[in-house]
Amino acid sequence: MPEIRMNPYFILMIGVISVSTSAILVKVSSSDAGVIAFYRLLFTILLMSPVFLLKYRRELRSITIRDWGYTVAAGFFLAFHFILWFESLNYTSVASSTVLVTLQPLFAFAGTYLFFQEKFSKTALLSALLAIVGSFIISWGDFRISGMALWGDLLALLACALVTAYLLFGQNVRKRLSVITYTFIVYLMSTIVLFFYVLIKGEKLGPYPKEEWIYFILLAIIPTLLGHTLFNWSLKWVSTSTISMAILFEPIGASILAYYLLSESIILSQVIGGGVILLGIFFFVREERKIKKRAALEIKGG
Template sequence: MEKPAINPFIPIIIGVFSVALSAIFVKMTSADSGVTAFYRMLFSILIMSPVFLMKYTPEIKKLSKRDWVFTSIAGIFLAFHFILWFESLNYTSVASSTVLVTLQPLFAFAGTYFFFKERLSIKTIVSGVIAVGGSVLIGYGDFKISGMALYGDMLALIACALITAYLLFGQDVRKRISLVTYTFVVYSVSTITLFFYIIAKGESFGPYPASEWMWFLLLAIIPNLLGHTLFNWSLKWVSTNVISIAILFEPVGAAILAYFILGELLSASQIIGGSVVLAGIILFVADFKKIKSKFFKEKA
């Protein structure tokens, strides 16, 4: 496998900052969760279409039955991840929702171990536990063990499991096909899934005020085309575990943005938790040589 043109950790960092804006944009919309997710995905594939049609359509013929199955499953998981996560933001705070939806190492470590036979070092496990502990602290002061907040927390947790499954299936397919083709097909499957979901739920495709369309478009451009696409690019060279650890920084950025934009106050536990998350990430990436030998899929 060829070496990446740039260090994959750079796109991953940019991707994390991009997806941190997602919860803010969703909070600013008044549309149903399924509709918000649908237009996010639809605008993404419309923006990508010119590049895909001009250069990458021949690659579609190279997709095996296994690739189609895995990519379709990934797209369906992504669709329901968005539905459940967006819905969770109607019941709980940005801090709590993003904390729960980014607890991916709990699922990713298990998934890569059972499906890809990736061994987990003590350092990897410890750093993951530290970062997860920090994520829990971020939202601790806002967690409520009853009522609608608990319902929102549960939706976010299920959304977390779905996005991890999406990345795991993508990790397999991205070894064989280009970023643009994989992303276009996954987003297309996700858009189709959301289309039928909206019809089944009886939700409205419109009309909406201009401000709503602006938020839909921003969701497509920044969290999707910058955030998730950069993660998909990185999957060719790094493990799902690497991305899952990095995404733990998302609650930190989202909580800060929610404070300044939405007026959601930060508690002491959230500030301390953010520091713990950063400590876990630093521990994980401190020894680049070990990470390279363990996670990078390149020939010696």
């Protein structure tokens, strides 16, 4: 089924704003990390099922064994990304955790170069470096390199590596599958992995108070369906590295929400760092668009 072509950068912006709510919803929940991740994706699957079953299930016949392998791997990495990141929020602040978990260019540049031979100009690399510097500026006043806070920071960094692997596997498959089919399969695989993880860990699946179920459902709707699903849609039109750069905006949105909803203070370094991140993202996206236009003109001219 053909997909509607929209501006991928506008879609990315909506996705980033949506995922910025994720850390807040996880922080206010009192459930275990595996349980939060499981119900987040389970409710997402339930919400997507009617559309998938009615319009997209026939697409399953065209999936190759290789694509099934990539999709299962993407689901596995996404599941453990959620587990590690949600766990990190038990030990460190929203600002520190989101800054570390969105430092994906460090992994994405290496991954796209090694696996997809994607090349980057000096301007793009400098723009990425600028955005990463901005992330460190944001975290400068908040990082506590000691005790459990350090453990939380390490968990967030590992979660960052896993979500980059998830996006890299998805970039390969997404070009051949519709966003609904690809996303549904990945989320289903992640849900299965998380279910067995919760059972093995002995975390309880219920009962929970009403507020917890509300948090689970909101996590499914806002950061997942309006966040990660839009990132999956964008994979057909832009590279993993561009998405990783855009996601660097998440710490800004998450810090603002944490200030108003969780009373976490916003310090000067976060304001300055946010500006530096936005500047880096602007230069990176502009440079990539220039390269794509130049390549398209060369193909047309040739």
